[in-house]
Amino acid sequence: MKHLNKLFAGALLLAGFAANAQDSTNPWAISFGVNAVDTKISMKGNDHLRFEELYNPQGNWNIVPSVSYVNVARNVGGNFSFGLTGSFNKITKWVEHVEGTKNTHVVGNPGDLNYYGVDGAITYSFKSLIKSKWFDPSLHLGGGYTFFGDASAGTVNGGWGLNLWFAKNVALTLGSTLKYGFDDKRMPNADVPTHIFHQAGLKFQFGAKDRDNDGIIDKEDACPDVPGLAAFQGCPDTDGDGIQDSADACIDEPGTPEMNGCPDQDGDGVADKDDACIDVAGLPVLQGCPDADGDGVADKDDACPTVKGEKANKGCPWPDTDGDKVLDKDDKCPTVAGTVANNGCPEVSDETMKKLNDYAKTILFDSAKASFQKQTFPVLQAMVAILKEYPTAKFALEGHTDSDGKDAMNLQLSKDRAAAVRTYLVDNGIGADRLTSEGFGESKPVASNKTKAGKAQNRRVEVKLVK
Structure with missing residues (x-):
């Protein structure tokens, strides 16, 4: 009792x-x-x-x-x-x-x-x-x-x-x-x-079941197949940082709640796993790396880290090689001074066109042929030099004859001579896409075909600017 x-x-x-x-x-x-x-x-x-x-x-x-x-x-x-x-x-x-x-x-x-x-x-x-x-x-x-x-x-x-x-x-x-x-x-x-x-x-x-033997019965265990802690309803916290693995983005490294369980060694608000510069505080938009000049290019990738530049130029300012106030990145002729209106390329003036046509008029062909006489090559080289000064300009070469001979023969001869000039210029460094050639025979005389002097003027090659 x-x-x-x-x-x-x-x-x-x-x-x-x-x-x-x-x-x-x-x-x-x-x-x-x-x-x-x-x-x-x-x-x-x-x-x-x-x-x-x-x-x-x-x-x-x-x-x-x-x-x-x-x-x-x-x-x-x-x-x-x-x-x-x-x-x-x-x-x-x-x-x-x-x-x-x-x-x-x-x-x-x-x-x-x-x-x-x-x-x-x-x-x-x-x-x-x-x-x-x-x-x-x-x-x-x-x-x-x-x-x-x-x-x-x-x-x-x-x-x-x-x-x-x-x-x-x-x-x-x-x-x-x-x-x-x-x-x-x-x-x-x-x-x-x-x-x-x-x-x-x-x-x-x-009699309650505890499959993972963590002391928390399966009915109350949110992770019944993995040993865990009572504080997390039986779920594990592998790195012991107080954040259960299911909510921890870095289950093997102790971290902070603010970083979803990941460490942030440099304290810049970017978790180490996402930080390309874990030892130096940086910016989230640059994966945790610094940007001293504020140009949006991380210092580690910036060829000019103390000078504000452009992303496309590795953080450096764009150069203007020819000094025409058109940056090389926008300059279609970066080594030749030009105008802003012409994308940094020089514009072909009337004076230049006159010079080209003065040279073209002195081109001499063998009689009834499209081959050049020897004394014509210096003229052609002078034309090449002028055309190279305008690397983006396009030109049309037009061939003409006098009225001697048959019309059909004269038309073909004019086409062949204009084509011969184009071929020479292309072979000497002028882009083929910049030149076209065409022949008009005796249809566009500039002088009378009744005189020897007039016929000489009508046998010509003309250069025209294509705009």
Whole structure:
């Protein structure tokens, strides 16, 4: 009895601690403790039960001062569980009814009868209904088989229970069960009487699965296949930076929450994994690298890191080689001074065109042929030099003849001579795309074909600027 009182006092002290009841998460539970058998409710000569001095441990209860019952239970769904209880006791107090006396209840010793019980019960817990974390009352109903001295019989059982969960999976358990015996009108050493079975002990729940063995059951583990920490619902924090791996962009390197778990060695707000210059503070737009001249080109890629320049020119200013105020990047003639209007190329003047045509007029061909006379080559070279001064200008070469000979022959001769001039110029460095040639025969005379001087003027090559 002394041990039972200590258990009960401990329960009152620990009842305020939160814990979990047996449920589908922890489907199994085992309980053990002491029991007390109270026989006073069964009254000889009456067809009904009397509950007098129901809780009178010293007067009515039979107690063995040791572990005297074991219960194994399993949750079967919702708030229901099924359990089996095995128990033993020593019956040293028997309450006998004595008729015709003032005190009708006499406590006697029936002869130290051995008591054994095997009982099964369905239990309904009210813990979830009352929304408590530690206070867990219940009702149970079932039946069993009891050995009472030399007698044995089945019983129908019903009662109450109370679990006080003071640790995660441990509770102090209390309860009382009415075990109704159908043949309780005779003496107890002849049959099994109706009695109350009290119990007090400890209950341990178990059975929850923990696949990764991290001490957090699968139902509560957000990462059930990987060992983790309770602080992160069972998920790991490999680098120990306080950021779980699922939210950590650098799971193997300690970092900061601001960097999503990654380190930032130079403190420039760019995580090291994204920082092309991890030892020098820089700009996010340049992958963490500095830009001393502010031209948008990182110093490590800037050929002119202290002078503001252009990205397309490796961070340096664009040059103007020919000094015509058109930068080389925009200058179609970067080595020849020109005008802004002509994209940095020189513009062909009327004076230049006159000079070209003066030279063209002195080109001499062999008679009735498209081949040049020897003295003409210096003239052609002079024309090449002029055309090279205007590298983007395009020109049309036109051939003409006098009226001597047949028209068709003169037309073809003019075409051939203009083409011969073009071929020479191209062969001497003038771009083929800059020159075209055409012949007009005797159709466009500039002088009279009736005189020798006039015919000489009509045999010519003209140069025209193509705009």
